[in-house]
Amino acid sequence: MVLNTQMNKTMLETQQLTCERNHRFLFQDLSISLNKGEVLQVDGANGAGKSTLLKILAGLYEDFEGEVMWQVEDYPLYIGHKVGVKDAMSARENLMWLADLQATEVSQGDIDSALAKVSLAGYEDVLCGEMSEGQRKRVNLARLFLLHNPVWILDEPFSAIDKEGVACITDRIKEHLSDAGTVILTSHQTVEFPNIQSLTLS
Amino acid sequence: MNILLATIRRDLLQHVRRPADIVNPLVFFLIVISLFPLGIGPSAGTFNEIAAGVIWVAVLLATLLSIDVMFKSDYEDGALEQMVLSKQPLILVVLGKLIAQWLVSGLLMTLMSPLFALMFFVSSDGILAIAMALLLGTPTMVLLGSIGAALTLGLKNGGVLIAILVLPLYIPVLILGTAMVDAAVGGSSYTGHMLWLGALLLVTIGLAPIATQASIRISLSQ
CATH class of the missing domain: 3.40.50.300 (P-loop containing nucleotide triphosphate hydrolases)
Incomplete structure (x- = not known):
C-alpha cells in the first residue's frame, strides 16, 4: 500500500x-x-x-x-464565493443536507462539534438567514471539519x-x-x- | 434513494418556511378563476362550456409562474453548485426538487379544482374528469417547465423566455386535458384521453429530468 x-x-x-x-x-x-x-x-x-x-x-x-x-x-470539496447555505434552514439542517450530498453519514453530534470548531456553538438551531455574513460563511467552512473529500x-x-x-x-x-x-x-x-x-x- | 427523500424534505421545508414563492401562483390561480364568472355573467350554460378551458388555462399559467423560481434561489446562493459537485447523482436531486415542486403547485391546484368546477356548475362526471386530467397533466407541465427554468438560470429576466420555450410543449397537454373534460361532460368515454395524458407523463418522466440536469450544468458553466 x-x-x-x-x-x-x-x-x-x-x-x-x-x-x-x-x-x-x-x-x-x-x-x-x-x-x-x-x-x-x-x-x-x-x-x-x-x-x-x-x-x-x-x-x-x-x-x-x-x-x-x-x-x-x-x-x-468546493467552497466558492457563493456561500451555498439556505437562509430558511438552520445551521444544523444545512450541514446535514450538505453531508447527504457528499454521501457522508454524519450524526448530529458530528455536526455540532464541527460547528463548535468554527465557533458557532449555540447557533445550531438558528436559521442561517438570521446570521451575519461571516457566520454564514463559517457554516459553510464547518464542512472542512465534517467531510472526508x-x-x-x-x-x-x-x-x-x-x-x-x-x-x-x-x-x-x-x-x-x-x-x-x-x-x-x-x-x-x-x-x-x-x-x-x-x-x-x- | 436516500438523497431523493432528503431533497424532497429539504425543499418542502423551505416552501413551508418561505411560502411566498408558492402562495403567489396559487393566489393568481384563484383570482383568475373567480374573476371569470364575474366577467361573463350568471348563465349556467356558458359556464358549463368554458369551465374546463378556464381551469386548464389558469393551471397552466400558474405553473409557469411557479416554475420560474424553481432553481432561482439555489442558483443565486450557490446551493446548485454544491448539488452539481456532489457524490450523489444530480438526476436524483433534480427529481427530488421536481417532486417537491409538484406537491406544492400541481397537486394543490388539482385538489382545489373540484371546488372551482362546482362553481362553474360542472356535472359530477365532469368534476371527476377535471381532477383526473389535472392529476395526470400537472406533473407533465412541471417536468417540461423545469427544462426551461434550468436553461434560463443565468439570465436576469428569464420568465418570458421560459414561457416562449415551454408553452408550445404544453399545448398537447392542454388540448387533451380539456377534450377529456368535454367528453366526460358530454357523457362519452374518456379513457382514451386519459391514456394519452398518462403516456405523455411517462415520456416526460423519462426524458425531462435528464434534459434538466444537463441544462443546469450548462447554466452553471457560464
Missing part, C-alpha cells in the same frame, strides 16, 4: 489549459502538477481568472481547452472571517495536508503552509 501511494503521488495534472472569456485570454497553456499533501495557492489581480481556474479544476466550468486529470474520481478547492476561504477564524481554518488545512490531502486556494491574505506551490495569473 505504501509503495502504491508513493507511486501515485500525483493528485492533479493539467495540460495546456487555456481559457478565453470576453475575447480575452485569462490564461494560456497552463500546466499544473500537484502532489498529495501539497497546496497550490493561486494569486493574481481581481479579474485575472483565479475563480474561473478554480471552477475549471472543480469541474463546474466547462468552457475551456486542454486537459484536467485528477487521480480521484469524486468531485472535490481528499481534495479541497477553496476560493477566498478567509474573506469575511475574523483573525481567530483564519488561524483555525489554517490549522485545519495543515492537518488535512499532513493526511496526504490536497488543497487549492486563492487568498489575498498571506498564509504560511508547508509544501506550497504558487501560481500567479496575470
Whole structure:
C-alpha cells in the first residue's frame, strides 16, 4: 500500500489549459502538477481568472481547452464565493443536507462539534438567514471539519472571517495536508503552509 | 434513494418556511378563476362550456409562474453548485426538487379544482374528469417547465423566455386535458384521453429530468 501511494503521488495534472472569456485570454497553456499533501495557492489581480481556474479544476466550468486529470474520481470539496447555505434552514439542517450530498453519514453530534470548531456553538438551531455574513460563511467552512473529500478547492476561504477564524481554518488545512490531502486556494491574505506551490495569473 | 427523500424534505421545508414563492401562483390561480364568472355573467350554460378551458388555462399559467423560481434561489446562493459537485447523482436531486415542486403547485391546484368546477356548475362526471386530467397533466407541465427554468438560470429576466420555450410543449397537454373534460361532460368515454395524458407523463418522466440536469450544468458553466 505504501509503495502504491508513493507511486501515485500525483493528485492533479493539467495540460495546456487555456481559457478565453470576453475575447480575452485569462490564461494560456497552463500546466499544473500537484502532489498529495501539497497546496497550490493561486494569486493574481481581481479579474485575472483565479475563480474561473478554480471552477475549471472543480469541474463546474466547462468552457475551456486542454486537459484536467485528477487521480480521484469524486468531485472535490468546493467552497466558492457563493456561500451555498439556505437562509430558511438552520445551521444544523444545512450541514446535514450538505453531508447527504457528499454521501457522508454524519450524526448530529458530528455536526455540532464541527460547528463548535468554527465557533458557532449555540447557533445550531438558528436559521442561517438570521446570521451575519461571516457566520454564514463559517457554516459553510464547518464542512472542512465534517467531510472526508481528499481534495479541497477553496476560493477566498478567509474573506469575511475574523483573525481567530483564519488561524483555525489554517490549522485545519495543515492537518488535512499532513493526511496526504490536497488543497487549492486563492487568498489575498498571506498564509504560511508547508509544501506550497504558487501560481500567479496575470 | 436516500438523497431523493432528503431533497424532497429539504425543499418542502423551505416552501413551508418561505411560502411566498408558492402562495403567489396559487393566489393568481384563484383570482383568475373567480374573476371569470364575474366577467361573463350568471348563465349556467356558458359556464358549463368554458369551465374546463378556464381551469386548464389558469393551471397552466400558474405553473409557469411557479416554475420560474424553481432553481432561482439555489442558483443565486450557490446551493446548485454544491448539488452539481456532489457524490450523489444530480438526476436524483433534480427529481427530488421536481417532486417537491409538484406537491406544492400541481397537486394543490388539482385538489382545489373540484371546488372551482362546482362553481362553474360542472356535472359530477365532469368534476371527476377535471381532477383526473389535472392529476395526470400537472406533473407533465412541471417536468417540461423545469427544462426551461434550468436553461434560463443565468439570465436576469428569464420568465418570458421560459414561457416562449415551454408553452408550445404544453399545448398537447392542454388540448387533451380539456377534450377529456368535454367528453366526460358530454357523457362519452374518456379513457382514451386519459391514456394519452398518462403516456405523455411517462415520456416526460423519462426524458425531462435528464434534459434538466444537463441544462443546469450548462447554466452553471457560464
